Amino acid sequence: MTAPLTLFSNAMSRGRIARWMLEEVGQPYDVVYIDFGEQMKSAEYLAINPMGKVPALKHGDTIVTEYAAICAYLADAFPEAGLVPANRGPYYRWLFFGAGPLEAAIINASLGFSVPEGKRGQVGFGSIKTTLDALEFALTENPYLAGDSFSAADVATGSQIGYGLRFGTIESRGVFEAYWNRIATRPAHKRAEALDNAAMQERKG
Known part of the structure; x- marks a missing residue:
């Protein structure tokens, strides 16, 4: 049971x-x-x-x-x-990217915090632009964060993208919009x- x-x-x-x-x-x-x-x-x-x-x-x-x-x-x-892909590397990378650099960058930006000049190396996200560029790279390479198939990484980190687009806390980019529209239509x-x-x-x- x-x-x-x-x-x-x-x-x-x-x-x-x-x-x-x-x-x-x-x-x-x-x-x-x-x-x-x-x-x-x-x-x-x-x-x-x-x-x-x-x-x-x-x-x-x-x-x-x-x-x-x-x-x-x-x-x-x-x-x-079937929510864990065979290739665990990209899966773990982007699953925890959302809870780490991405969320930190979004929250800091939305609260108006700015990393002082010369101090970006002390924060895990560097800058909001660097973080979003990395995320865009991942979604340009593949339809889903971990590759060709939907995974738990798309639930966790994909939700951050969806909330960011909805509330205007992340920059609207075509690749983000297309990705969110793709996963938001899932029955679950x-x-x-x-x-x-x-x-x-x-x-x-």
């Missing part, structure tokens, strides 16, 4: 990425929505994630936090979903979006 899967999330958070991954995996799961603020910082939830943030995934007795780690874990836990993504959107409206009352 498969151990139960429970996602702790908020419909206005990176938990949406984890939910998309769960839909891609195709295994039964439950979602526990956690409100920002007091509930997310409660002793009960801090026992699950001491950072007091979402998402967090509980699979039997195993707890995984951080959206990229959740995507990687689920891909490995359920190999029958559509299901995940519909479920989280409905939950968000319900919790708003």
Whole structure:
């Protein structure tokens, strides 16, 4: 019998990425929505994630936090979903590129932080332009981040591209638009979006 899967999330958070991954995996799961603020910082939830943030995934007795780690874990836990390509190098590279340099560059830029002249070597992303150029290179070479097939890297890092295009936090480039349109039409993504959107409206009352 498969151990139960429970996602702790908020419909206005990176938990949406984890939910998309769960839909891609195709295994039964439950979602526990956690409100920002007091509930997310409660002793009960801090026992699950001491950072007091979402998402967090509980699979039997195993707890995984951080959206990229959740995507990687689920891909490995359920190999029958086919979300781990044979060539692991590009897969790992771009899976964690999204949670590392890309997210850092986007957040710094959106908050108006500028790396001082001569200090770019001290940050993992260098500059927003350098980061986006690297991402564009990957998507110019292949239809998906890890090569010819869709993988967990496209869920994790692809979501960062989708959010960036939607909210204007990354520069709109033709290759990004084409890539996002290609992966956003996946049935699992559509299901995940519909479920989280409905939950968000319900919790708003």
